[in-house]
Amino acid sequence: xxxxxxxxxxxxxxxxxxxxxxxxxxxxxxxxxxxxxxxxxxxxxxxxxxxxxxxxxxxxxxxxxxxxxxxxxxxxxxxxxxxxxxxxxxxxxxxxxxxxxxxxxxxxxxxxxxxxxxxxxxxxxxxxxxxxxxxxxxxxxxxxxxxxxxxxxxxxxxxxxxxxxxxxxxxxxxxxxxxxxxxxxxxxxxxxxxxxxxxxxxxxxxxxxxxxxxxxxxxxxxxxxxxxxxxxxxxxxxxxxxxxxxxxxxxxxxxxxxxxxxxxxxxxxxxxxxxxxxxxxxxxxxxxxxxxxxxxxxxxxxxxxxxxxxxxxxxxxxxxxxxxxxxxxxxxxxxxxxxxxxxxxxxxxxxxxxxxxxxxxxxxxxxxxxxxxxxxxxxxxxxxxxxxxxxxxxxxxxxxxxxxxxxxxxxxxxxxxxxxxxxxxxxxxxxxxxxxxxxxxxxxxxxxxxxxxxxxxxxxxxxxxxxxxxxxxxxxxxxxx
Amino acid sequence: xxxxxxxxxxxxxxxxxxxxxxxxxxxxxxxxxxxxxxxxxxxxxxxxxxxxxxxxxxxxxxxxxxxxxxxxxxxxxxxxxxxxxxxxxxxxxxxxxxxxxxxxxxxxxxxxxxxxxxxxxxxxxxxxxxxxxxxxxxxxxxxxxxxxxxxxxxxxxxxxxxxxxxxxxxxxxxxxxxxxxxxxxxxxxxxxxxxxxxxxxxxxxxxxxxxxxxxxxxxxxxxxxxxxxxxxxxxxxxxxxxxxxxxxxxxxxxxxxxxxxxxxxxxxxxxxxxxxxxxxxxxxxxxxxxxxxxxxxxxxxxxxxxxxxxxxxxxxxxxxxxxxxxxxxxxxxxxxxxxxxxxxxxxxxxxxxxxxxxxxxxxxxxxxxxxxxxxxxxxxxxxxxxxxxxxxxxxxxxxxxxxxxxxxxxxxxxxxxxxxxxxxxxxxxxxxxxxxxxxxxxxxxxxxxxxxxxxxxxxxxxxxxxxxxxxxxxxxxxxxxxxxxxxxxxxxx
Numbered sequence: 004x005x006x007x008x009x010x011x012x013x014x015x016x017x018x019x020x021x022x023x024x025x026x027x028x029x030x031x032x033x034x035x036x037x038x039x040x041x042x043x044x045x046x047x048x049x050x051x052x053x054x055x056x057x058x059x060x061x062x063x064x065x066x067x068x069x070x071x072x073x074x075x076x077x078x079x080x081x082x083x084x085x086x087x088x089x090x091x092x093x094x095x096x097x098x099x100x101x102x103x104x105x106x107x108x109x110x111x112x113x114x115x116x117x118x119x120x121x122x123x124x125x126x127x128x129x130x131x132x133x134x135x136x137x138x139x140x141x142x143x144x145x146x147x148x149x150x151x152x153x154x155x156x157x158x159x160x161x162x163x164x165x166x167x168x169x170x171x172x173x174x175x176x177x178x179x180x181x182x183x184x185x186x187x188x189x190x191x192x193x194x195x196x197x198x199x200x201x202x203x204x205x206x207x208x209x210x211x212x213x214x215x216x217x218x219x220x221x222x223x224x225x226x227x228x229x230x231x232x233x234x235x236x237x238x239x240x241x242x243x244x245x246x247x248x249x250x251x252x253x254x255x256x257x258x259x260x261x262x263x264x265x266x267x268x269x270x271x272x273x274x275x276x277x278x279x280x281x282x283x284x285x286x287x288x289x290x291x292x293x294x295x296x297x298x299x300x301x302x303x304x305x306x307x308x309x310x311x312x313x314x315x316x317x318x319x320x321x322x323x324x325x326x327x328x329x330x331x332x333x334x335x336x337x338x339x340x341x342x343x344x345x346x347x348x349x350x351x352x353x354x355x356x357x358x359x360x361x362x363x364x365x366x367x368x369x370x371x372x373x374x375x376x377x378x379x380x381x382x383x384x385x386x387x388x389x390x391x392x393x394x395x396x397x398x399x400x401x402x403x404x405x406x407x408x409x410x411x412x413x414x415x416x417x418x419x420x421x422x423x424x425x426x427x428x429x430x431x432x433x434x435x436x437x438x439x440x441x442x443x444x445x446x447x448x449x450x451x452x453x454x455x456x457x458x459x460x461x462x463x464x465x466x467x468x469x470x471x472x473x474x475x476x477x478x479x480x481x482x483x484x
Numbered sequence: 485x486x487x488x489x490x491x492x493x494x495x496x497x498x499x500x501x502x503x504x505x506x507x508x509x510x511x512x513x514x515x516x517x518x519x520x521x522x523x524x525x526x527x528x529x530x531x532x533x534x535x536x537x538x539x540x541x542x543x544x545x546x547x548x549x550x551x552x553x554x555x556x557x558x559x560x561x562x563x564x565x566x567x568x569x570x571x572x573x574x575x576x577x578x579x580x581x582x583x584x585x586x587x588x589x590x591x592x593x594x595x596x597x598x599x600x601x602x603x604x605x606x607x608x609x610x611x612x613x614x615x616x617x618x619x620x621x622x623x624x625x626x627x628x629x630x631x632x633x634x635x636x637x638x639x640x641x642x643x644x645x646x647x648x649x650x651x652x653x654x655x656x657x658x659x660x661x662x663x664x665x666x667x668x669x670x671x672x673x674x675x676x677x678x679x680x681x682x683x684x685x686x687x688x689x690x691x692x693x694x695x696x697x698x699x700x701x702x703x704x705x706x707x708x709x710x711x712x713x714x715x716x717x718x719x720x721x722x723x724x725x726x727x728x729x730x731x732x733x734x735x736x737x738x739x740x741x742x743x744x745x746x747x748x749x750x751x752x753x754x755x756x757x758x759x760x761x762x763x764x765x766x767x768x769x770x771x772x773x774x775x776x777x778x779x780x781x782x783x784x785x786x787x788x789x790x791x792x793x794x795x796x797x798x799x800x801x802x803x804x805x806x807x808x809x810x811x812x813x814x815x816x817x818x819x820x821x822x823x824x825x826x827x828x829x830x831x832x833x834x835x836x837x838x839x840x841x842x843x844x845x846x847x848x849x850x851x852x853x854x855x856x857x858x859x860x861x862x863x864x865x866x867x868x869x870x871x872x873x874x875x876x877x878x879x880x881x882x883x884x885x886x887x888x889x890x891x892x893x894x895x896x897x898x899x900x901x902x903x904x905x906x907x908x909x910x911x912x913x914x915x916x917x918x919x920x921x922x923x924x925x926x927x928x929x930x931x932x933x934x935x936x937x938x939x940x941x942x943x944x945x946x947x948x949x950x951x952x953x954x955x956x957x958x959x960x961x962x963x964x965x966x967x968x969x970x971x972x973x974x975x976x977x
Contacts, residue, residue, distance in 0.1 A: 009555045010605055015827070022530055025504055025556040031532065032508035036553025043555070053607075053821035058687075068827050070555060072605045074817040076690050077829040079713050082683035085675065089687020089695075090819060092645060092671045097691075097819020115683070118676035191514050191547045198550070224508075231508040269644035270668045271809035273618050279664050280626075280636050280803070287624055321798060325627045328800045335765075336798040362883030362962040363797060363876070 008043035008052050009070055016069040028066055032231025034188045034221025035064050038131060038201070041194075042100065043071065045202035049209055055098045056090050058083045060112070062104035063137040081112025084119035087126045095266035098208055101128045106136050109145040109168045116170075120216065123179030125208040125264045128216045129201065130170060133223040134242060141226035146170070148241055153226075167245055171218040175251035181213035183252040187220040187243065189235035196248075203255075211264040212255050220246055288329045288455060291447040295332065295357040299441060302357050305365040308433075309350035309382055310374025310395075315430030318456075319372070320351030322434060326444055326452040327355040335363040348377065355443075370441060372433050374416065379403065393436050395429065412440050412478060419473045428470045435474020446475070495544045496560040498537060502527050504556040505534035511548035511558055517541040520548060607824035613811035615642070615780075620807045628801040630794045631656035631698065633765040634724050635664070636801075637772030638696050642808035643722070644670030645695035647684040649677055649703060652736045653792040654726035657698035678703040682710025689719035690828035692816025694776050696722040700792075701730050701742050711785050712751025715845070716830030718815075720779035722772065724788045726795035727875075729957035737957015738792030740875060743930035746787045747904040754842050756849045758856055759787045759904040761874040765799040771901070773804065778856065780813070782848055789903070791926060793876040793959060852905055859907035860899040863889055864914050867896025869969055873924035874900050874931060877960050881924045884965035895969055903931065906938035915944065920976065922969055923951040924960050 017023040029035050046052050052073055059067035061080035068075035074097070078086040087101040101119075108116050108130050119126065135153055136142040142155040145168040150159040171185040182204060186197040197219055204215035220242050222234035229237060270276075296304060306323065308316040320336045327334035333356045338349070352365035367387045373379035373394040383405045386392055394402060396413030405411060414436040420429035431453065438449050450468060457463050498511075498519075505527075512520045512535060519542050523533045544560070552558035620640065628636065635657045638646070646661040658672065665672040675681040681697050688695040699707065704725040714721060727742045729735040746759045758778050762771045768790065775786040812818050817826045832838035860878075863885055864870065873881035878899040888895040898914060900907050923932040932951060939946050952960045952968045 006555065007606075022503055026506075026530075027554060029553065031506035032510060033553060036555065036557075037510075037551075040550075040553070040555060053824055054819050056817055056819045065831065068829065072607065072824070074819055074824055075827045075829070076687065076817050077717075077827070077831055078686060079683060079709060082679070082686070082710070085680040085683045086687040086690070088673070089645075089647070089684035089689075090691050090817070091687075092673065092684070093688040093691030093693045093695075094819040099819070114676050115680050118680065191551065194550055231510055232513055235510070235513070267669045269670045271616075271618065271642065271807070273620055273807060275668060276639060276807060277620065277622065279667055280639065281622065321627075324798050328625055328627050333800055337793055338796050360799070360879070361886055362880040363793070363799075364880065364959070364961055366961050366963065 006040065006043040006047055008046040008055070008072055010072045013069045016066070027070065029063065030225040032222060032224040032234060033063070034133060034219065034223075035131060037188050037194065038129060038197070038219055038221065039067065039070055041198040041201045042102070042129065042205075044198065045205045046073065048202060049205055051098045051205070051209055054096060055100065056087075058087045058090070058099065058101045060086075060103055060107045061138070062107050064102055064104060064131065065138070067102050081107050081110070082115055083107065083112065084126065084128060085115045088119055088122065088124060091124055091126055095264070098205065099126045100205070101126055103128065103130055104137070105130070105132045105134070105144040105146045109170050117173075117177065120174050120214055121177045121179040123181070123214045125211050125213050127204045127208045128214070129204070130216065130218040131221045132170070132218055132246065133221040134167075135223050135226045137223050137226055146246070148245055169246060171216065171246070171251045174216045179214055180216055180252060181255045181258055182207055182215040184216075184250045185218040185220065185246060185248050187238060187248055188222065189239045193248070207255050211266070212258045213264065218246070220248070288451050290330050291445040291451070292330045296355070296441070296443050299443065300369050303360065304355045304370070304443065305368045305387075306353040306355075306370040306372070307350060307365045307368040307382055308353070308372040308374075309348070309378035312349045313427075314349065314374035315427060316349050316372070316374055317351050319430040319434050320353045322449075322452050322456060323353050323355070323443075325455065326448050329452060329455075330444060330448060332356060333358065333360050335360045337363055350378065350382070370437070370443075372437060373399070374429070374433070375399065391441055393433065393440055395433070412436065414474065414477045416474070419477060420470060423466060423470055423473065425466065428467065431467050431470040432474035432477075435471040435476075436478045437474075438471075439475040439478035496546070497539055497542055497544050498546075498548050498558050499561050500534070500537060500558045501556070502534035503529045504554055505532070505558070506530070506554065507533040507535055508553065509535060510551045510553065511535060514547040514551040516545070517543065605825055608822060610814040610823050610825055612814040615811045616809040617806045618809060619805065620803065621805055622803045625800045625802050627798060628765050628769070629656055629796060629798045630762075630765045630768045630790060631726065631796070632660050633768040633801045634698070634772045634788065634790075635660045636803075637769035638694075638722065638776070639664065639668075640804060640807040641694060641773040641776035642810035643694040643696050643776065644668060645688045645693055646670070646672045646697065647675050647681045647688075647695065648672075648697045648699065649675055649681050651700045651703045653728060653738075653795050654698040654700040654703075654724065656795070657724060678706035679710065682707040682714070685721045686710055686714055686717070686719060689714060689721045690717070690816065691818050692812045692823075694720065694722070694780070694810050696724065698724045698726065700726045700728045701739070702733065704742055704745065708745070708749070708751040710751070711757070712753050712755050713830050714785050715750060715755040715757065716753060717828050718783040719785070719828065720776075720783055721785045722775045722779055722788065723785060724772065724790065726790045726792060728792050729955065735957045736792060738794070738876060738959050739926045739955055739957060740789070740791055740877065741927040741930065741955060742789060743903055743927060743934065746789055747934055750785075750787075754845060756852070756904065757785045757787050758782070758852055758902060759789060761789050761901060761903050763794065763875050763878045763899065765797060765801050767901075768794065769801055770804070776808075782852060783815070784848065784852075789875065791875045791877075791959070792957070797876070856902055857905050857907035857909055858901035859910045860897075860901055861910070861914075862897040862899070864896035864898060866894055867914065867918055868894040869920050869922060869973065870896055870898050870914055870918040871922045871924055871965065871969065872898045872900070872931065872935060874903060877924050877926055880960055880962045881965055883962040884969065887962065887966050888969055893969065893973060900931070903934055906934045908938035908942055911935070911939070912942065912944060915947065918947060920947055920972060921949045922965070922972065923949060923953075924965055925951065925953050926959050927953070927955055929953060
């Protein structure tokens, strides 16, 4: 016993008592033990025992952690490669081995298998293909050969049960992996190649070259119902023609240092984190409002802005929320989109409260801003008594009459915006009109929020300010432009 | 040096303790000289028939050892006689004699585990690297969407690993993380599915680092298998589920219909997790930070349930005064020497072991239930009618309670902040005064079921329960809650 990557005693195997302390749980002649040995030797020879994490998913080899004296993670069926990625990303210096059987890798875990391979991050995937389900008792595997009798193909696998999956070839088709080889365990020559392939697959990870995949044709004498030597012969005669041996892909020599995986350490620098979170919003914005706009509502003003997707109702609504919070008030904005984010109906509910917004929805708003006719028809009748409606008179020529004391103001948002030169700026025109009609907040509060929102696109500020002023002007001059 | 235990300077030769040979015979074919033959005698220790070695022609090529699948099976060695009891070694000086010694019928290997020493591993006892809290100050409130606020909370809680699969209405959280994490050398990784997402979290959580995901109802369903594994393996992680309309594909409107799933059905087995229900963007930040604390405190996933409205809602958010630099707990499988001993695992093959593990988990759940009940109370002191609601509907309910109070009706709001454990200890005293309960929900009564079950376990018979329910992506509105409470009051008179 010279492999230090194995425990000196298998404490986790029946508590390490008696024979089980030094003997695997595998059946006589099973290929797993050999691959464990080659993996253990490779880990030793590369000197990475302390950094290694072995991931063992469901299958006979789920108990890999009985044996390997490395960090061990047992995972769900089929998910080992992504568990491995989770470990690799947590500690890029770790050496992560995903050790999987055929049911795990080539059936239930196909999505994870392919995705992890194509991501190409340096992990090592060892794939034991023995053409049968061992742990559950000899059922068909995705790699079971045509005609092969199993517990779930009692008359032999036929085409209706699918054809054997050639994983090494499939993985080699992908751009992500750097090294893909299929090896076998029959005969000394194949075993030597298997050992070399496994060591190379681990080495390429240690060198940060990329993803490696080694498929091992292995024997399951128990479920093949053969002696171990017969099983070796069976693999050679029957599996190899379907699963040819050899290197399927090896681009490891062409991986330049720029292409290599670069280990990283996350930052917890407080200044950096603060800057990222605040994103330029750290400047305190002066307050301009003398008091809560109680001429509109006593404690809580509710607004609804509605239009077609792309009208800018959401952006305008968010600006209102920002203004209110800048003024030291509480505010909420809830967007509601139609089925598509563009082209459907889009409305926003905004609340501005002296103390705390209670219900954030605006089923009966104090103020409705309507960008199109359907919105006005739909929401107009729900506006609170003594409420205010402001609508785009460029697109709503014939507004419906609304009951009660609701005041309606038509302002040509679109026409003004087009004149200024950008149709999409009509929501800022609407904000100008809103300010002039309602005096929700002083002019400067609106302009401050607009500048704040455009801090990263300063060039846009003058045009937006102009749109705002034109919106106000249109109201103040009785909409005569 | 004791002459009786002289070391041999021979070429290494195959060596086998018959107890560790399963007689598979792989070695037989590997030997060119026919040194190995099938055995005929059953080994009494194993019940198997080990192979027989006759090393007269052995060249020491080692092919037989590399053909042996057993870690302690055939191996090449120069015999170091010091490893064997000295009295047994009288007259034994060569490798062949050594082999013969072990072949002697009267030699009994009473405890084979003694042969290679008692140790399991040379890896040291793991030591934790403690968390660090770093002062963080910012006075001005931010204007943040609920999903963004949760992401910011996670960053401040030290989370630098975010996995996810896009699903409306939760994606803003992932999008913000995709933007910010790489700038902090953190990780945002879009997994191939929700199934892959939760298993990446299993890996990173297993490495002892804080990780999270943003998802929504159909995606959360897919994660349940993985959550069960995480509960079994006792791994921390935070799941933010911005619930939408179901069942099936449903729609993207807000709903609360995953409460039962989160409280009663976290995958297979006896699994539970703390389930937190924020109702404002501010709480999305604060409670996400709390979720990470609880996840590590209990080594268990924590679920945050929001609804479509809460995820999308923008509001005022104040930042906390500290942020965390997480350490590495002693139990982690981090991939370094100090954690090499560790195992992340949810298997317990023996029934006794699994029962013991479940007893341990249940004791932990009991501790969570005792310590982590949280609720917000509004006008409950003298309430005749108790309105009970969580997440965004709780805000409509709060508005309704205020409105009812303005109308002279003594209503109060009981808002669970944890729905598992249900904050029954905070509810019970209120039931001394309250004559009625009105449940406000965006589901078919899943919160009501939690309330009834919690009270029933306490032996408390609830007062009459009325309900205001919506589902299909619609939330109960303030006016209808007011209406329902008023009607109930009139009926009670």
